[in-house]
Amino acid sequence: MVEGGSGDLLDVTAECKDNKVKEIKALDGMTVEVSLCKPDPAFLAKLAFTPFFIQPQEWIEQTGGTGDLLEHPIGTAPxxxxxxxxxxxxxxxxxxxxxxxxxxxxxxxxxxxxxxxxxxxxxxxxxxxxxxxxxxxxxxxxxSDPNLQFLPVPNPNIMYLAMTNTFEPWGDVRVRKAIAMGIDRQRIIDNFYPDGSEVASHFTPCSIPNGCTGDDWYDFDPEAARALLAEAGYPDGFKTKIFYRDVFRVYLPEPGLVAVELQSQLKDNLGIDAEVVVMESGEFIDESTGGRLDGMYMLGWGADYLHVTNFLDFHFSRSNPQFGDPFPEIYETLEEASTIA
Missing domain, CATH: 3.40.190.10 (Periplasmic binding protein-like II)
Incomplete structure (x- = not known):
C-alpha cells in the first residue's frame, strides 16, 4: 500500500508474508524510517548497498520501475x-x-x-x-615508476574451488575433503596473487567482523588426502574437469594460470586427471550457479556490504542449487542467526 500524493511524504507498507520490510516511511524531507518484519543484524550494512539508494518519489512514479530508472539514474553527487x-x-x-x-x-x-x-x-x-x-x-x-602512484585498496573477497554434490564422486564427503586437503593453497598465493593476499582460513574474509570465527579450514596434507580418496574407493584418483571463465577478477587475477596450477597439483598430489575447460563468461555463471557443471569450477565473491551474511546466506541457503543438495544443519543455523540482532 502507498499513501501520499505528489509532494506528500511517502509511506509504503507491505504484508510480511513474502517480504522482509514491513514499512518505509518518510518522516520529513531528510529522514526515513524503515520497519522490518523481523530482526536483521546486517540491515545497517545493507543500507549502504546500491539497491537501498533513495530515489525521488516523482522519478519512481514517472519511470514506473522500468529500465529508465537505470538508464537515467538520479543521484546526489558532484x-x-x-x-x-x-x-x-x-x-x-x-x-x-x-x-x-x-x-x-x-x-x-x-x-x-x-x-x-x-x-x-x-x-x-x-x-x-x-x-x-x-x-x-x-x-x-x-x-618503481616515479610518475605513477600505487594505491592499494582493501577489497574483502574470496576465491573458491567448488563442486556440486549431485554429481559423482562429489556426493562423498571424503572426496570433497580430500580435494580440500590435497591442494597447496599457499603455493597458489605465492605464485599468482599480489602481495597482501592470504590463504583463506574461513569462507568469509577476516577483515569483516566475525569473518574468521569458528574452526579453520583444512591444512595442506596430501598424504591424508590420498588416504581419504582410497577409503572412498579412488586409490588411483579419477577423471574430472576444471571449469573457469577467462575473466579478470580481484579474487582471481590469473584464471588460466591458476586453473593449470590446480590441474597439476591434483595430478601430482592426488592422482586425479582434470581437464581444464574455459567457458564463455555468461554461460559459465549460469551453469555454475545453477549447479549444472559436472566437475570442479573456480569462482569467488566480493563483499557487496561488510557483513558475513553477504557471503554465507547467498551461498549456503536452502534455495541455492549451486553446490547441489543443501545441508539443513547449515541453512537452518543461518536462518536462525539472520534474525538475531
Whole structure:
C-alpha cells in the first residue's frame, strides 16, 4: 500500500508474508524510517548497498520501475550523467548545483579496457589518470615508476574451488575433503596473487567482523588426502574437469594460470586427471550457479556490504542449487542467526 500524493511524504507498507520490510516511511524531507518484519543484524550494512539508494518519489512514479530508472539514474553527487555507451564508456559532466564542494574537473570519463596490459599502457602514456584491476605482474612496474602512484585498496573477497554434490564422486564427503586437503593453497598465493593476499582460513574474509570465527579450514596434507580418496574407493584418483571463465577478477587475477596450477597439483598430489575447460563468461555463471557443471569450477565473491551474511546466506541457503543438495544443519543455523540482532 502507498499513501501520499505528489509532494506528500511517502509511506509504503507491505504484508510480511513474502517480504522482509514491513514499512518505509518518510518522516520529513531528510529522514526515513524503515520497519522490518523481523530482526536483521546486517540491515545497517545493507543500507549502504546500491539497491537501498533513495530515489525521488516523482522519478519512481514517472519511470514506473522500468529500465529508465537505470538508464537515467538520479543521484546526489558532484557530477551528472551525460552519456552511457554500453561496454565502452560512461561520461559525466560537472553538476553546478551540487550541495557540496564542486567537482574538480568539467568532465569525468570512465572507460572499459579488457586487458590489464592495455590499461597500464594508457596510464603510462598519460591518456588516463587512474586505472583499476592492475595485474599483479605489473605491481612492481607501477611502484618503481616515479610518475605513477600505487594505491592499494582493501577489497574483502574470496576465491573458491567448488563442486556440486549431485554429481559423482562429489556426493562423498571424503572426496570433497580430500580435494580440500590435497591442494597447496599457499603455493597458489605465492605464485599468482599480489602481495597482501592470504590463504583463506574461513569462507568469509577476516577483515569483516566475525569473518574468521569458528574452526579453520583444512591444512595442506596430501598424504591424508590420498588416504581419504582410497577409503572412498579412488586409490588411483579419477577423471574430472576444471571449469573457469577467462575473466579478470580481484579474487582471481590469473584464471588460466591458476586453473593449470590446480590441474597439476591434483595430478601430482592426488592422482586425479582434470581437464581444464574455459567457458564463455555468461554461460559459465549460469551453469555454475545453477549447479549444472559436472566437475570442479573456480569462482569467488566480493563483499557487496561488510557483513558475513553477504557471503554465507547467498551461498549456503536452502534455495541455492549451486553446490547441489543443501545441508539443513547449515541453512537452518543461518536462518536462525539472520534474525538475531
Amino acid at each position: 557530477y551528472k550523467l551525460e552519456s552511457w555507451n554500453r561496454g565502452d564508456s560512461i561520461i559525466f559532466k560537472r553538476f553546478d548545483d551540487y550541495w557540496g564542494d564542486p567537482a574538480k574537473t568539467e568532465t569525468l570519463v570512465f572507460r572499459w579496457a579488457a586487458e590489464g596490459a592495455a590499461r597500464l599502457l594508457e596510464l603510462q602514456s598519460g591518456t588516463v589518470d587512474y586505472i583499476v584491476k592492475l595485474s599483479p605482474d605489473d605491481y612492481d612496474a607501477v611502484e
